[in-house]
């Protein structure tokens with residue numbers, strides 16, 4: 001190892017000692033200034049903060065006129081001593097002991113299923129446990145997620161969430177309430193998000209990044225927030241997990257103060273949509289623990305790029321940072337005490353995940369599950385159905401709501417006056433949602449991957465307003481800022497223009513780039529100006545693109561990015577179906593489109609076409625190479641194309 005790399009490693013592994021101090025402040029602007037210097041703010045009061053300050057920061061803090069008053073010298077050594085204390089009833093586990101314990105639970109308890117999401121930058125495993133009946137299956141049950149140790153020195157959060165795993169496996173056979181919760185929910189618990197930070201006893205990850213500043217909703221302008229949004233392994237692997245398994249609620253345990261911190265943390269100028277629902281759940285959590293609750297930016301201090309803002313902003317999942325202890329790593333005897341305090345609230349959240357609006361979204365023709373966007377009025381804040389199963393679950397209080405379900409390539413469906421009944425703590429309404437394919441509707445962006453922070457004193461728009469078809473509601477991208485959008489169905493290169501960028505303002509301009517990797521590299525397709533700008537992606541050399549990045553060079557009101565579903569000869573959604581050596585394309589056709597068949601074999605093949613009643617309606621002779629077939633005359637419905645030689649079958653949907 002060369003000397004320079006060695007020095008860098010040592011620099012990230014051995015942080016300077018931290019003192020716990022009190023610092024007088026004149027205004028909330030001072031909190032912001034101290035935070036930006038790298039002082040770790042724990043508790044915020046009207047006239048002072050309690051904070052941790054590295055020995056290397058004293059000079060700079062003093063130069064700016066602050067006077068730290070020492071409360072505890074080398075607080076990190078106190079925490080390390082507590083971590084290593086083996087004298088009492090309880091103890092903290094080391095990373096290795098924790099890892100092996102998770103494997104033990106998964107091996108010995110049927111209700112546990114362990115997933116390794118990925119590796120940290122120093123190759124330590126990032127684990128999450130799914131606790132449910134049929135734990136190995138992804139079922140259509142409401143999901144909740146608990147995690148801890150996003151900050152590696154806040155080890156009490158590890159204790160609380162790890163204790164919940166122990167509690168559930170031990171009580172499952174004894175306690176009917178625990179059994180009912182485990183059987184009817186998917187309970188995800190990730191006690192150690194930042195494994196490198198845990199091992200190094202530091203707030204930051206293995207690369208010195210604060211993971212609660214690295215997420216994609218309004219990312220940037222923070223101390224140690226990473227080189228780009230979601231640049232860190234831990235953020236991205238957990239982010240992928242969130243998209244695979246949409247949760248009703250998300251709790252991230254922290255320590256350093258006592259607070260239930262709600263969205264938003266990035267702004268004091270906006271309250272989150274449906275704040276009444278969030279408050280309701282916070283109040284329930286507080287009723288057992290006594291923790292105060294409120295909007296994070298107001299009750300604590302504003303930060304960009306935190307996990308709960310991403311969960312609620314990008315995913316529509318109600319999320320909190322729950323700060324459970326003034327000390328980040330209190331004596332090990334505190335683990336049981338704090339777990340007992342939080343346990344009833346954690347169980348209550350699991351229970352409440354069943355209350356509200358639930359449903360299943362499928363394709364009306366093929367009954368395949370669909371990932372769809374669920375909008376619940378009056379606020380019309382979004383959430384998503386599960387990609388694998390099509391199920392969705394949203395917490396709502398008893399009342400009447402309008403529910404809109406949308407997926408690209410399908411007619412939207414509106415359910416008016418959906419009633420969430422009252423009665424039990426988890427009374428709910430269930431919607432069976434069958435979406436009808438419509439390949440004549442344009443595709444649109446379905447999720448926000450990341451945005452550069454904007455000044456919310458002058459910009460009250462939300463990034464998600466750039467999703468959906470163009471609807472007159474736009475996200476204001478301020479000059480020099482950007483947004484990265486994802487398409488569930490890729491934009492494809494066809495005849496002529498392939499995509500259109502809509503703005504609600506005739507002024508402003510933005511550079512439009514595309515990629516098949518959200519991290520880039522990005523290929524520029526052109527500059528959007530005015531209300532509508534169309535682009536051909538063929539100039540980029542890509543034949544399709546899943547991600548679009550819009551960068552404003554002058555304030556740009558981004559309403560939507562759309563792409564026609566049918567381009568040129570047509571390809572639809574997932575593309576082609578393969579029957580042995582024979583490919584069929586597209587998998588959805590109409591009387592206006594031709595079915596393309598490509599026989600990869602040198603010999604001709606014969607396909608039998610069956611309707612859903614199992615009756616053979618057609619025989620197709622397929623020569624070697626490419627041929628085309630018209631489906632005119634076939635009535636709308638699902639057909640099975642079976643190779644007479646291999647008996648392999650594929651499904652084709654014919655629209656009227």
Ligand SMILES: [Zn+2]
Pocket residue numbers: 150151154212254255
């Ligand atoms: Zn924290």
